[in-house]
Amino acid sequence: MEKKTLSLKKSNEQKEFSGFTLIECLFALLLLSIICMLFSATIKNATVVTTQLKSEREKEWQIFVIQIENEMKNSSYEKTQPNKIILRNKQNNKSVWIEFKLGKIVKVENGGYHPLLMEVKEANFREDGNCVMIEVIFENDLAVTMKWIIPKEHNYE
Structure with a gap:
């Protein structure tokens, strides 16, 4: 009896497939997920920064109002123009304006x-x-208003 052997021929030709391997696909998905997480964190931080800047502007406005009130105590009112308020200093009788x-x-x-x-x-x-x-x-489009009542010592014109 003859033994028949089955031999597989190895060919020097290798079939080349163009495409991604499973590891390459997983790596791409990992990078995409990291980018998406960073993007969402950036958006959340942008809203927090915006609210903090708005609150800083409100604090600056309150300080400004206090400064104006103190200035008005030491001055007498003269007149108002569209971009300025003209006052007279009670101590040295010189003009002061806020513009x-x-x-x-x-x-x-x-x-x-x-x-x-x-x-x-x-x-x-x-x-x-x-x-x-x-x-x-x-500049961040926050609009505020101050109302100052002119003291009765002023002669209204």
């Missing part, structure tokens, strides 16, 4: 100025009866 210019609200006195409020997009000063209204819009 909006170049994105800031500043106090101008004796030739120098002191910035009171920064990053202001728009400001409007107006006299309304016995009140002065200050309306401010910050």
Whole structure:
């Protein structure tokens, strides 16, 4: 009896498949998931930063209001123009004004100025009866308003 052997021929030709291996696909999915997690974390942090900036602007506004009130105590009111309030210092009888210019609200006195409020997009000063209204819009579009009642010692014109 003859033994028949089955021999497999090895060919030097290798079939080449173009495509990704399973490990390459898993690695790509891992990278994609990491990018998505970072993107969602960035969006969450952006909302937190926005609310903090808004709260910082509100704090700056409150400090500004306190500074204006203190300035008004030491001065007498003269008149209001669209971009400024003109006062007279009670101690030295010199003019002092609070005005909006170049994105800031500043106090101008004796030739120098002191910035009171920064990053202001728009400001409007107006006299309304016995009140002065200050309306401010910050660069982040936060709009605030202050109403100051003119003391009775002022002669209304």
